Amino acid sequence: MSLPTKNFLKEISLQTDHSKKPTEKQQKIIEAAIKMFAEKGYANTSTSEIAKEAGVAEGTIFRHYRTKDRLLLSILLPFIKKSFPSIAEGVFKEINLDQLTSFEAFLKALITNRIEFIKAHKEIFRILIKEILYNEKLKKELEPFVIKNILSRILPMIERFKEQGELVDLPAETIMRILFTHLFGYFISRFLILPDDIVQDEEAEVEILVNFIMEGLKKRS
């Protein structure tokens, strides 16, 4: 696989700028591609298979999405665009930051918000994780974007809660890394490895996870 040579994130705007409403066949193609990429991975799915699954001629795929790469990107980019900024905008609005909230409340809102988002786009999330792990190039291109959006927003929060004496006395970067490792690990385990229906009581699940992380990160007495 060879992704576009230039920084592909610039394509986000180009991609969604002149966004005409998709054709019926276009939707079928996207649906089929999402299904098959999530199941077998991008590299193991051929365009002819996608065409067959979508009930469309192979040429139609290339009429709308010039290459197989761009088909993948036209699935992933809107998802990325919607997902990362909304971590801030969604979560930070749900809990009122003007008043002093606890780190626990913040964490609970964050986790609940992300779980609902991933559940709503489970297959695309699977594709994204698979390709980030499988394709070094995609990973490398996404890294600065993630660092900028996540790290720069969460780190100050951690610093603040540390100052409030709520968090364990470790460097903020270390706390961040622990948080990232465990949250990300949880999402991968739950949505990519463990069976789909393993969690019955979602609220209890979040409660356990938050408690778990809080016990590991809160200030020791």
Next chain:
Amino acid sequence: MSLPTKNFLKEISLQTDHSKKPTEKQQKIIEAAIKMFAEKGYANTSTSEIAKEAGVAEGTIFRHYRTKDRLLLSILLPFIKKSFPSIAEGVFKEINLDQLTSFEAFLKALITNRIEFIKAHKEIFRILIKEILYNEKLKKELEPFVIKNILSRILPMIERFKEQGELVDLPAETIMRILFTHLFGYFISRFLILPDDIVQDEEAEVEILVNFIMEGLKKRS
């Protein structure tokens, strides 16, 4: 990719049974394959690339390993064979189970043991995780093996420590799932996502991780 039709785990014995010492060229092939599979993934690596990297004719690969599938398996199977049983045999011998040890000591021994093992076979671990996530077939075939080896050994341990009143009052399966999720998540984050040299003080890292998990799982007062 099409893995062998029959249960491939039976091939473990067949594979390593009549284990003649490998040729110089065989080693070069394996080394090249490990390097490239870990870097680009199995599906994105061609046998001609491997041959070139190993400084060998392409035919030589197929002389020794009949198919590309079997080349992958001859890398993964010895690793799997060595890794899963040794979780029990290694860890369970390190800590003396005859006397009453704490869950914390058990956990620390387990994590230290696994980190050292993965560090010693970092690239093959990466290949295994990538292919388990990417290839549903491999995942499905590995599942019962993992369940049998891990779950059946760890669950009784959890039950026991629960009876000793060390662990939080949740079903053993839930504790197991939390443990698995966070340990597995930690390994994936650390060895597949985060940069290689991020951990300087290994002992402190284990300490933090054990504390973290213990605080989340130990009996609440």
Next chain:
DNA sequence: TGTGCGAGTGAGTGATTACTCACTTTTATT
């Protein structure tokens, strides 16, 4: 009713894929 245009088609293309096989070279055994 004609005309232009984007949507859709599918046979065709060159490149690449995993894999084969007739052959040569190296190694082991006597």
Next chain:
DNA sequence: AATAAAAGTGAGTAATCACTCACTCGCACA
């Protein structure tokens, strides 16, 4: 030194890959 087996080779093969292009179709607008 003779011989057989094993290791190594690389041109060749059928299949599949992503992608192209000359073409048809259906529909809006004149």
